[in-house]
Amino acid sequence: MNPTDTAPLTSRFPTPIDDRYFEDYVPGAVHRFGEMRVTEQEIVDFARRYDPQDFHTDPAKAAGTIFGGLIASGWMTCGMMMRMYSEHYLTHNASLASPGIDELRWLKPVRPDDVLSTRVTIVEARRSVSKPDRGLVRSRIEVLNQRDEVVLSMLAMNLIGCRNPSAN
Amino acid sequence: MNPTDTAPLTSRFPTPIDDRYFEDYVPGAVHRFGEMRVTEQEIVDFARRYDPQDFHTDPAKAAGTIFGGLIASGWMTCGMMMRMYSEHYLTHNASLASPGIDELRWLKPVRPDDVLSTRVTIVEARRSVSKPDRGLVRSRIEVLNQRDEVVLSMLAMNLIGCRNPSAN
Numbered sequence: 001m002n003p004t005d006t007a008p009l010t011s012r013f014p015t016p017i018d019d020r021y022f023e024d025y026v027p028g029a030v031h032r033f034g035e036m037r038v039t040e041q042e043i044v045d046f047a048r049r050y051d052p053q054d055f056h057t058d059p060a061k062a063a064g065t066i067f068g069g070l071i072a073s074g075w076m077t078c079g080m081m082m083r084m085y086s087e088h089y090l091t092h093n094a095s096l097a098s099p100g101i102d103e104l105r106w107l108k109p110v111r112p113d114d115v116l117s118t119r120v121t122i123v124e125a126r127r128s129v130s131k132p133d134r135g136l137v138r139s140r141i142e143v144l145n146q147r148d149e150v151v152l153s154m155l156a157m158n159l160i161g162c163r164n165p166s167a168n
Numbered sequence: 169m170n171p172t173d174t175a176p177l178t179s180r181f182p183t184p185i186d187d188r189y190f191e192d193y194v195p196g197a198v199h200r201f202g203e204m205r206v207t208e209q210e211i212v213d214f215a216r217r218y219d220p221q222d223f224h225t226d227p228a229k230a231a232g233t234i235f236g237g238l239i240a241s242g243w244m245t246c247g248m249m250m251r252m253y254s255e256h257y258l259t260h261n262a263s264l265a266s267p268g269i270d271e272l273r274w275l276k277p278v279r280p281d282d283v284l285s286t287r288v289t290i291v292e293a294r295r296s297v298s299k300p301d302r303g304l305v306r307s308r309i310e311v312l313n314q315r316d317e318v319v320l321s322m323l324a325m326n327l328i329g330c331r332n333p334s335a336n
Binding site for chain 1: 214217218219220221234235241242243246247248250251254255258260263264265266267268269270271272273274
């Protein structure tokens with residue numbers, strides 16, 4: 001598998017990602033997508049710049065830590081999630097930024113050769129009262145490894161433009 | 169300035185970072201450190217791999233978006249925070265992992281040539297009851313730009329080993 005391959009596993013959206021609006025994010029819907037392989041090289045390269053702790057940058061020293069070997073920076077796992085999320089879930093034509101994230105949890109270590117995918121459950125979709133051309137979508141994001149273990153979980157917010165800004 | 173230069177501005181820790189334990193994280197203490205310059209190249213390189221949206225990867229297309237120009241992926245800003253946090257704040261000898269982050273908020277866009285620094289306020293330091301060799305430290309992290317505007321805020325948790333595991 002190509003490590004940059006993030007082909008979707010399943011997708012239940014009614015519209016393609018470049019014609020996707022607030023109305024297409026339906027609370028309760030579950031979307032599963034992406035497949036990215038973690039490599040030792042990427043773990044080390046990322047961590048040297050952004051998270052230079054021994055258990056992320058040095059396989060030999062990592063073996064002597066509580067983790068028993070090299071693990072990915074939790075921020076790299078967030079980055080891999082975002083790659084899958086932006087390629088398969090988040091509208092390419094109506095995304096208006098994200099205010100932030102709640103309840104981010106690193107639940108299991110991510111190691112070289114793990115294969116990650118993403119599952120998103122839409123928790124809430126609320127039309128803005130003050131700016132009716134957009135709405136706020138809250139999504140429970142889970143990143144899973146090849147054993148279907150959840151390694152990362154978070155609750156994301158996205159502001160998304162409406163297809164029909166004048167509708168009530 | 170070298171873009172990898174993250175020299176501390178101030179530090180009030182009683183101990184150096186390679187001899188720093190749970191006991192050295194005192195609630196109410198404020199630590200300010202780091203200085204990292206954001207470049208267009210790094211914004212684009214990061215986003216091509218982890219967050220391929222036009223306003224992160226393409227200066228020309230970004231000019232036509234609501235942001236009016238290229239902005240850094242919020243996850244890259246998290247990575248730059250982590251670089252400063254791990255170099256100047258988080259113990260190098262007693263860090264036992266982070267369970268996660270709460271209330272992560274991207275408050276202002278981060279643009280090329282911004283210079284970021286980090287301010288940490290220790291919110292809570294609680295000895296573990298079940299595992300008395302460690303404690304949980306909660307830190308309010310803020311990333312500021314060269315105008316002292318807070319661009320990113322979050323509440324982080326870190327498990328940190330105790331200097332005196334047998335003390336009560």
